[in-house]
């Protein structure tokens with residue numbers, strides 16, 4: 001039997017690239033997402049990828065999906081939301097809570113339910129370079145910093161059960177999330193990229209594929225910044 005992987009947010013963007021990469025590397029993948037229409041891509045990969053509709057903030061949805069598959073060897077928490085850049089004083093409490101509910105709470109619920117079933121393997125949480133800080137996104141930054149903290153806490157607990165837990169923190173990646181930003185915001189963010197352009201989802205999927213591999217599982221509790229060096233800051237040269 002092929003090893004089993006669950007990828008949330010697998011309908012598009014980084015999650016879809018991760019699902020395709022893992023399938024190509026020999027995994028049997030369940031791509032789970034709340035966007036049923038966008039999950040249609042899996043029909044062209046029916047041998048290795050199946051789609052499942054899920055809301056990662058709903059514990060019943062998560063158990064339904066996990067109970068319908070063999071215990072996963074790898075879980076990739078990729079489902080997430082972002083928002084237009086807003087100064088702190090304009091961020092509504094509801095928007096803040098929703099960001100934490102999906103990005104942090106969803107990662108927590110999926111990891112918890114998966115860990116109850118896993119017999120070893122790897123959990124990989126997609127954070128963001130933004131966890132280090134950034135203007136105009138206090139709620140997003142908070143949600144991703146919490147994912148990093150939770151990754152380290154889970155890594156400590158789960159290492160005794162042969163489960164590695166790591167985070168991948170991407171810089172700006174060309175996906176629908178970015179396409180949804182206003183042109184002005186996209187331009188401002190792109191200017192901050194060392195390469196002057198956004199990364200491709202496949203690049204992030206490559207890092208996830210490594211962490212899922214036997215060699216990659218020697219890492220645990222780490223944050224892999226896949227950001228072209230943006231996290232090093234900007235210096236005159």
Ligand SMILES: NC(=O)c1ccc[n+]([C@@H]2O[C@H](COP(=O)([O-])OP(=O)(O)OC[C@H]3O[C@@H](n4cnc5c(N)ncnc54)[C@H](O)[C@@H]3O)[C@@H](O)[C@H]2O)c1
Nearest residue numbers: 009011013014034035055056079080128172173175176177
């Ligand atoms: N694109 C970037 O620049 C970037 C940078 C750093 C981190 N990330 C992170 O990468 C992850 C994937 O983002 P992306 O850029 O591929 O965005 P995307 O919008 O293309 O994909 C996100 C997917 O998550 C799904 N999703 C959202 N809420 C969900 C929920 N409650 N339940 C189930 N599915 C849900 C969406 O339907 C969508 O298919 C996110 O966690 C995001 O924060 C993205």
